[in-house]
Amino acid sequence: MSAEMDLSPPEVPEPTFLESLLRYGLFLGAIFQLICILAIIVPTSKGHEKEETESTNGKAADHTKKPKGAAPQIRPKSKKESKKKR
Numbered sequence: 440m441s442a443e444m445d446l447s448p449p450e451v452p453e454p455t456f457l458e459s460l461l462r463y464g465l466f467l468g469a470i471f472q473l474i475c476i477l478a479i480i481v482p483t484s485k486g487h488e489k490e491e492t493e494s495t496n497g498k499a500a501d502h503t504k505k506p507k508g509a510a511p512q513i514r515p516k517s518k519k520e521s522k523k524k525r
Contacts, residue, residue, distance in 0.1 A: 454462070
């Protein structure tokens with residue numbers, strides 16, 4: 440009866456270079472995605488404090504500055520406009 444059952448491990452072919460490259464690339468992609476998700480979830484307090492102080496300083500400085508009018512835009516004439524009509 441033991442002759443009928445084959446208990447040896449199945450033959451699995453060695454992975455090719457492209458298969459192993461794909462496997463490690465998928466692992467790296469998953470790690471990158473996890474890092475990006477964690478960067479969104481975990482707040483950075485230093486950056487927010489700097490932005491808040493700069494925005495409050497910027498508001499005080501805006502009151503002293505004079506608003507500039509819109510600068511006139513000078514458009515160079517295209518070649519078709521500069522040529523004489525015949």
